Amino acid sequence: MNYIVDDKRKLKPPPEWRSDIDFVLIREDEVLTRIDEIATQLQNEYEGRDLMIVALLSGTILFLADLVRRLNLPLRIDFLGISSYGNETVSTGIKITKELKLELNGRDVLILDDILDTGNTINLTINKIANLRPKSIKTCVLLDKPARRKINIKADYTGFEIPDYFVVGYGLDFAERFRNLPFIGVLKKELYQQQIN
Numbered sequence: 001m002n003y004i005v006d007d008k009r010k011l012k013p014p015p016e017w018r019s020d021i022d023f024v025l026i027r028e029d030e031v032l033t034r035i036d037e038i039a040t041q042l043q044n045e046y047e048g049r050d051l052m053i054v055a056l057l058s059g060t061i062l063f064l065a066d067l068v069r070r071l072n073l074p075l076r077i078d079f080l081g082i083s084s085y086g087n088e089t090v091s092t093g094i095k096i097t098k099e100l101k102l103e104l105n106g107r108d109v110l111i112l113d114d115i116l117d118t119g120n121t122i123n124l125t126i127n128k129i130a131n132l133r134p135k136s137i138k139t140c141v142l143l144d145k146p147a148r149r150k151i152n153i154k155a156d157y158t159g160f161e162i163p164d165y166f167v168v169g170y171g172l173d174f175a176e177r178f179r180n181l182p183f184i185g186v187l188k189k190e191l192y193q194q195q196i197n
């Protein structure tokens with residue numbers, strides 16, 4: 001499939017999810033095929049080096065698990081809790097909910113996030129990590145929603161570029177739910193409205 005996903009792509013959800021999901025944007029097998037490719041790129045980039053992955057909580061849980069089992073590198077994993085607050089689909093600020101545990105000084109750091117939206121989260125994370133004097137910093141995101149960017153920033157590795165939908169699944173949530181969907185999809189309108197009203 002094309003890694004730039006257009007707004008005409010609306011696949012039928014599996015029967016067990018039909019009551020909540022309007023349509024599937026990216027199927028599970030497509031996500032995994034793309035992760036194979038990103039893993040190959042990372043393997044080439046970091047071959048022979050120690051890699052420090054900093055995964056942003058909680059949206060990266062499935063992406064991280066599927067990515068690292070495809071990497072044959074001496075790597076370490078740390079987690080940074082960083083979450084936007086506001087209502088469920090629009091963020092108005094960012095707070096740190098878990099600090100890093102490992103030493104980043106002199107390390108090759110790869111920041112992993114689920115989705116690059118306005119760019120605030122990745123930007124803040126890069127600044128925070130740069131202060132810890134790593135050897136290098138690169139960024140890797142599963143999804144990129146360029147339509148909503150506020151900060152001029154691009155990830156070094158991107159899974160899919162998607163249209164301006166609020167998506168759930170494969171780690172991404174709506175009000176902390178739907179992270180367990182194996183695919184990336186768009187909720188039925190009634191579900192978003194229920195929360196806002």
Ligand code: IMP
Pocket residue numbers: 059084091113114115116117118119120121122165166167168172173174
């Ligand atoms: P940014 O700071 O605006 O770039 O947004 C990044 C964070 O907002 C991500 O790590 C997600 O947690 C959340 N986010 C942005 N867009 C979506 C979406 O479409 N679905 C679920 N979460 C999203």
Ligand code: MG
Pocket residue numbers: 059173
């Ligand atoms: Mg979220």
